[in-house]
Structure formats: structure tokens, C-alpha cells
Amino acid sequence: MHTLAIIGAQWGDEGKGKITDLLCQKSDLVVRYQGGNNAGHTIVFGTTKIVLHQIPSGILHNNCVSVIGHGVVFEPEAFLQELEEIKPYTNVTPDQLKLSLNATVITSYHKLIDGLREGAAKNKIGTTNKGIGPAYEDKIARRAVKVKDLLDKQKLSERLEVLLSEKAFLFEHLYKSDFPKLEDELERLYTLGQKIKPFITDTFSFIDEAVKAKKKILFEGAQGILLDIDYGSYPYVTSSSTGMAGVFTGAGLSTGVIDERLGIVKAYTTRVGSGPFPTEIFEPIGEQIQQIGNEFGATTGRKRRCGWLDLPMLKYAVKSSALTSIALTKVDVLSGLDELKICYAYQIQGQQYDCAYPGLDLEQVTPLYKSLTPFTDDFKDNKIYSIELQEYLYLIESELGIPIGMLAYGPERDEINFRRRYFK
Numbered sequence: 001m002h003t004l005a006i007i008g009a010q011w012g013d014e015g016k017g018k019i020t021d022l023l024c025q026k027s028d029l030v031v032r033y034q035g036g037n038n039a040g041h042t043i044v045f046g047t048t049k050i051v052l053h054q055i056p057s058g059i060l061h062n063n064c065v066s067v068i069g070h071g072v073v074f075e076p077e078a079f080l081q082e083l084e085e086i087k088p089y090t091n092v093t094p095d096q097l098k099l100s101l102n103a104t105v106i107t108s109y110h111k112l113i114d115g116l117r118e119g120a121a122k123n124k125i126g127t128t129n130k131g132i133g134p135a136y137e138d139k140i141a142r143r144a145v146k147v148k149d150l151l152d153k154q155k156l157s158e159r160l161e162v163l164l165s166e167k168a169f170l171f172e173h174l175y176k177s178d179f180p181k182l183e184d185e186l187e188r189l190y191t192l193g194q195k196i197k198p199f200i201t202d203t204f205s206f207i208d209e210a211v212k213a214k215k216k217i218l219f220e221g222a223q224g225i226l227l228d229i230d231y232g233s234y235p236y237v238t239s240s241s242t243g244m245a246g247v248f249t250g251a252g253l254s255t256g257v258i259d260e261r262l263g264i265v266k267a268y269t270t271r272v273g274s275g276p277f278p279t280e281i282f283e284p285i286g287e288q289i290q291q292i293g294n295e296f297g298a299t300t301g302r303k304r305r306c307g308w309l310d311l312p313m314l315k316y317a318v319k320s321s322a323l324t325s326i327a328l329t330k331v332d333v334l335s336g337l338d339e340l341k342i343c344y345a346y347q348i349q350g351q352q353y354d355c356a357y358p359g360l361d362l363e364q365v366t367p368l369y370k371s372l373t374p375f376t377d378d379f380k381d382n383k384i385y386s387i388e389l390q391e392y393l394y395l396i397e398s399e400l401g402i403p404i405g406m407l408a409y410g411p412e413r414d415e416i417n418f419r420r421r422y423f424k
Contacts, residue, residue, distance in 0.1 A: 002211075002214055002215070002216055002217065002259060003211075003216075003217050003218075003219070003253065003255070003257070003258045003259045003260070004023065004027075004216075004217070004218050004219070004258070004259060004260040004261075004262060004422060004423065005218075005219040005221065005244055005247055005258045005260070005261050005262065006019055006020050006023070006218065006219065006220050006221055006262050006264060007221045007224075007225060007242070007243055007244060007261060007262065007263050007264065007321050007323065008221055008222070008223055008224030008225060008227075008242065008263075008264050009224060009225055009263035009264060009265045009314060009317040009318070009321075009323065009326060010224045010225070010226055010265060010266060010269055010270070010271075010310075010313065010314070010317070011223075011224050011226045011227055011269070011270065011271040011272070011275075012039075012222075012223040012224040012227055012272070013224075013266070013270055013272065013295075013297070013304060014224060014264040014265060014266045014329060015264055015266065015327075015329035015330060015408060016041055016057075016220065016221065016222070016264045017040075017041025017042045017043050017051075017052065017057045018042070018043060018044070018329070018408065018411065018413070018416075019262070019264055019327050019329070019406065019408070020041065020056070020057035020058065020218065020220045021043045021057045021058070021060065021061075021413065022413060022416065023218055023422055023423065024057065024058035024060075024061045024063075024064050024218060025061060025063070026216060026422065026423040027058065027063075027064050027216045027217065027218040027423060028063070028064050028065065028210065028215035028216045028217065029058075029064060029065050029066075029067055029207065029210050029215055029216070029217045029218065030056045030057065030058030030064055030065075030066050030067065030217075030218045030219075030220055031056065031066075031067040031068075031069050031203075031207065031217065031218070031219050031220065031251045032054070032055075032056045032066075032067070032068050032069060032072055032220050032222065032251075033069045033071045033072070033219055033220070033221065033246050033247050033249075033250035033251035034069075034071045034072060034221065034222060034240035034241055034242060034246040034249075034250040035072060035073070035132070035221075035222030035223055035238065035240050035242070036053075036054060036072055036073040036074065036075060036106060036130060036131075036132045036135070036222075037053040037054045037075050037078045037079075037082075037106075037130055038053075038127075038128040038130045038132045038222075038223075038238070039052075039053055039054075039222035039223065040052075040053060040297065041053075041057050041220075041222070042411070043057060043060065043413075044411040044412055044413070048089070049411075050085075050086065050089065052082065052086075053078065053082055054068060054072065054074065054075065054078060054079050054082060055068070055079070055082050055083070055086070055092075055097065056068065056220050057220055058218065058220075059086060059090060059092060059096070059097065060086075060089060060090050062090075062096070064218075065095070065096055065097070065098060066096065066097045066098070067097075067098045067100075067203050067206065067207065067251070068097075068098065068099045068100060068103060068203070069100050069103070069203055069207075069250050069251035069252070070100040070101075070102035070103050070203065070204065070250065070251070070252075071103075071240065071241075071246060071249055071250015071251060072100070072103050072104075072250065073103070073104045073105075073106050073131075073132055073135040073136060073139070073240075074099070074103040074104065074105055074106060074147055075105075075106040075130065075131070076105065076150065076189070076192040076193070076195075076196055077192060079099075079196065080192065080195055080196065094198040094199050097199055098199060098201050098203050098206055099147060099196065099199040099200050099201065099203070100147060100200075100201070100202075100203040100204070101146065101147050101148040101200050101201065101202055101203075102146055102147065102148065102204075103146065103147045104135050104136070104138070104139040104144045104145070104146060104147075105135070105144070105145040105146065105147060105149070105150065105189070106130070106131040106132070106135045107131070107135075107145060107160070107163065107185060107189065108179075108180045108185055108188070109134075109163065109164060109167050109179060109180070109185070110131030110132075110134040110135045110138070111129065111130060111131035111134075112131075112171070112177065112179055112180075113131075113134050113167060113170065113171070113175075114127055114129050114130065114131045114132070114133060114134050115129040116171075116175045116177055117134075127273075132238065132239055132240075133238075133239040135239075136239035136240060137239075138163055143159075143162045143163050144159075144163070145159045145160065145163060145189070146159075147193075147196075147200055148200065150189055150190060150192065150193025150196070151193050151194075151197060151200070153186070153190050156186060156189060156190055156193070157182075157186050160182055160185060160186055160189075161182065164182055164185075167179070203251070204251075204252045207251060207252055207253070207254075208252070208254050211253065211254050211255060216423050217253075219247045219251060219253075219258070221242055221243070221246065221247075222240075222242065223238045223240075223242045224242055224317075225242055225243045225263075225316075225317040225320055225321055226313060226317065227242055228240075228241055228242040228243050228246075228320075229241060229242075230245075231243055231316075231320045231321075231358070233275050233276055233362060236273065236274050236275025236276070243317075243320055243321040244258065244261055244321040244322060245321075260324050260325065260422060261321055261322055261323045261324050261325075262323070262324070262325055262326065262327060262405065262422070263314075263317060263318065263321065263323040263325070263326045263327070264326070264327050264329060265309075265314060265326045265327065265328050265329065266309075266328075266329050266330050267309060267328055267329065267330050267331045267333065267334050268289060268293075268306060268307065268308060268309055268330070268333065268334060269306070269307040269308065269309055269310050269313070270293075270295055270304040270305060270306050270307070271304065271305045271307075272297050272302050272303075272304050272305070273302070276362035276363050276365075277305055277307055278307075278310060278312075278313075278343065278346060278356075278362055278365040278367045279307035279308045279309070279310045279343045279367050280305050280306070280307040281306055281307050281308065285337065285338070285339060286306045286307070287306075288337070289306045289333060289334075289337075290303065290304065290306045292333045293306070293330055293333040308341045308342060308343055308367075308369065309342045309343065309396070310343045310356075310367070311342060311343055311344050311345075311354070311396070311399045311400070312343065312344075312345060312346050312353060312354055312355050312356040313356045314326075314396075314399075314400055315354065315355040315356070315399070315400060316355050316356040316357060318400055318401070318402060319355070323402060324402060325402050325403050325404070325405035325420055326396075326400065326402060326403075326404055326405065326406075327404070327405060327406035327407075327408065328393070328396070328404050328406070328407050328408065329408040330408065330409075331377075331379075331389070331407060331408065331409045332377075332379060332409040332410055332415075334374075334375070334392075335375055335376055335377050335378070335379075335389075336374070336376050337374050338374065339371065339374060340371070340372045340373070340374040340375070340392070341369040341370065341371050341372070342369065342370050342372060342392070342395060342396075343367040343368065343369055344368060344369070344370050344399065345367075345368040346360065346365045346366065346367060346368065347365070347366040347367075347368055348360060348361065348364050348365055348366070349364065352368070354399075370395070372388070372391060372392055372395070373388045373391070374388065375388035375389040375392065376388075377389050377409075379409040379410070379415070382407075382409065382415075382416075382417045383417055393407070403419070403420060404419060405418070405419055405420030405422065406418055406419060406420070407419060
């Protein structure tokens with residue numbers, strides 16, 4: 001096995017940072033292929049907690065190179081701030097961190113219009129106001145600023161003029177808002193470009209050479225499949241391809257084959273912001289799970305909505321990204337609860353469905369639950385589980401048709417059981 005993709009299999013916040021951090025110990029490259037600094041990947045070791053947003057989670061390992069692919073929307077100021085924050089833990093050099101010259105740049109205009117739109121919207125999407133969506137819009141509209149443009153002042157000025165031509169009208173006439181002058185934004189971005197210049201490279205060819213050399217490559221996704229721009233619960237989605245397809249569009253892989261597609265699954269379900277949530281718990285036990293699991297967004301600090309594990313959603317995630325195994329995280333949060341349920345199917349207008357295909361109206365779902373005997377494992381012996389926990393795990397594996405390759409029962413690096421060998 002030489003290539004492995006880590007993909008969030010729910011609505012994000014599944015624990016991808018920890019899993020990536022662990023598997024980076026065995027990899028030569030770790031590549032972020034989509035999203036931006038709306039992501040928040042948390043790594044805990046000892047009393048130290050680090051939250052990474054744009055920089056790949058492998059940055060804390062000297063054995064592997066971290067790559068920010070061209071599918072990422074890149075915020076240069078936030079990137080430099082993140083570098084400062086991780087300085088006490090690692091000395092990041094251009095040999096250790098590569099930034100795609102073709103990544104799309106998030107400008108001040110993107111962040112401003114993102115906030116103005118969300119503030120004026122009647123049905124709020126739940127955006128992080130980081131400018132992610134507007135940046136992707138300009139990328140698709142062929143008027144984006146690319147990272148390589150930051151190094152050429154004349155080219156940057158031309159790109160900003162194109163980008164601002166339409167937005168200036170929106171700021172002035174629709175939102176009645178002030179906005180940075182083109183000259184000010186030009187100077188700001190050009191200055192930032194000089195600071196990040198050592199990290200900029202052609203990451204596509206860099207990855208291609210790694211493939212030829214049979215290097216072990218780990219692709220790190222942000223958010224989750226259910227937030228995918230095409231496969232998610234539209235319009236309450238992010239603006240990028242969060243699933244397996246995003247690897248090919250956002251990083252590139254000359255073989256066209258990913259050996260292992262590892263879906264990260266929380267032992268229950270959470271969602272931040274608006275959108276349908278069939279298994280959301282409104283009883284006190286939902287609040288209990290939220291408190292035990294410390295379910296607050298790593299990037300926004302927003303409280304996460306909590307619900308029981310949703311197998312129809314997971315079946316859809318497995319199918320849409322051809323997942324080959326899953327890592328089940330935060331199992332310890334469920335230990336000791338007075339009740340334990342799992343959603344095995346949906347009922348909509350008298351019909352039963354066991355997979356959350358896009359044609360189903362999730363607002364009309366009545367979830368069908370199986371009640372299980374709660375488990376009380378303390379995970380002191382991380383390979384011996386109670387019969388009750390084994391029943392929970394067996395039900396998940398049998399319904400999804402793929403194995404649970406990892407079982408995580410806490411935030412620390414060593415609080416995990418590898419049930420399957422990766423990068424063997």
C-alpha cells in the first residue's frame with residue numbers, strides 16, 4: 001500500500017486530525033487537497049493541544065513532507081499566523097512544507113462578502129465567514145487570484161481589478177458597505193507573497209515524483225462527505241469536493257488509484273450550523289453527549305448538534321467515496337450512558353430506506369432505531385471489550401460491509417486500537 005486517503009464520513013468534526021497525525025508516522029507525504037482555514041484539525045499529545053487549519057496534520061513529524069494542494073483555498077495571513085503558533089513544537093522549513101502555486105487565494109473581499117451575505121440571509125447556511133465560498137466562486141468563474149500571482153505585482157494588480165470589478169458594485173449598492181481599496185489590498189497581498197515565497201512550488205509534479213519513487217502518500221481531507229458540494233445535503237454544504245473525488249481534482253494522482261480510503265466516523269453523529277439532521281437528539285441525553293464529548297467547533301467554537309449514529313447516512317458515505325474501512329472515534333463518550341441507540345433505517349411516507357440516497361427528503365425522515373444494551377468499558381485494556389460494545393461494533397461493520405480498522409477512545413495519541421495495518 002502506497003496511497004491512503006483520510007476522508008470525513010459524516011458532517012465533519014470526526015477526529016481526522018488525530019488519525020492523520022498517527023498515520024503520518026508511517027508516511028512520506030501528507031497532502032491537503034481541498035477546503036481552507038475553515039477546517040480545524042485537533043492534535044493532542046500530553047497536555048498540549050494544537051489546532052491546525054490550513055497546514056496539514058503531518059507537520060509535527062520530521063519524517064514526512066506536508067503539501068497544500070491546488071484544490072485548497074489559501075489565506076496567506078492566516079497561514080503565517082499558523083506557522084508562528086506551531087514554532088514552539090517544530091521548525092518548519094520549505095523542505096518540510098510545500099504550497100501549490102495554483103492554489104486559489106482568499107482575499108479581504110472574499111471574507112467581507114462572506115460575512116455580509118450570511119448576515120443578510122434569511123436561511124443561514126452556517127458559514128464560518130472565512131471567505132471560503134466566495135473564493136471558490138471566483139475560482140470557478142475564472143477570475144481568482146492564484147498563489148503564483150502574489151509574486152508578480154503587475155499580474156496581481158490585474159487579477160484584483162478583475163476580481164473587484166463586480167464585487168465593488170455589490171459592496172456599494174447591495175450591501176452598502178465599505179471595502180478595502182484595490183491599492184491597499186494589492187500592497188497587503190504582495191507583501192504576504194514575499195513572506196510565503198519560499199514555500200511555493202509546483203506540488204503536482206512534486207507528488208508525481210513521489211509516486212514514481214513509490215513514496216507512501218497520505219491525503220488529508222477536511223470537513224466530511226455529507227458537506228460535499230455535490231454529495232452533501234445541499235445547500236447546507238461547503239464549497240469543495242470533500243470526498244475521494246477531491247483528491248484527484250485538488251491534488252492529483254498520476255496512478256488514478258488510491259489503495260485505501262479510510263472514512264473517519266464518530267461513534268455518534270454531530271453537525272454544526274443549519275441543515276437537516278435526522279438523528280438529532282432533543283432529549284437531555286443529547287446535551288449529556290455534547291458535554292462529555294466537548295462538542296464545540298475547533299475553528300468557530302460553535303456548539304455542535306448531537307445525535308445517534310446514522311447508518312443510512314454512513315452507507316451513503318461509504319458508497320459515494322468507495323470507502324474501504326473506517327476509523328471509529330470518540331467511542332468512550334458513549335460509555336456509561338443510560339441508553340444507546342443506532343439508526344438502522346429511515347421511514348418516509350410509509351416507505352423504509354436503509355441508505356440516505358440524494359433523492360430522499362431528509363426533512364421528512366422518521367429515523368428507525370435499534371436500542372442496544374449500553375456498554376461501560378473503561379478501555380484500560382484497549383483490545384478487550386465488553387459483549388455490549390462488541391455488539392455495537394459488529395452492528396456497524398455488518399451494516400456498512402467494511403471493517404472498523406481503528407477504534408479511538410480518547411484524544412491522546414495512544415488512546416487508539418489499530419485493528420488493521422495501514423501502510424504495511
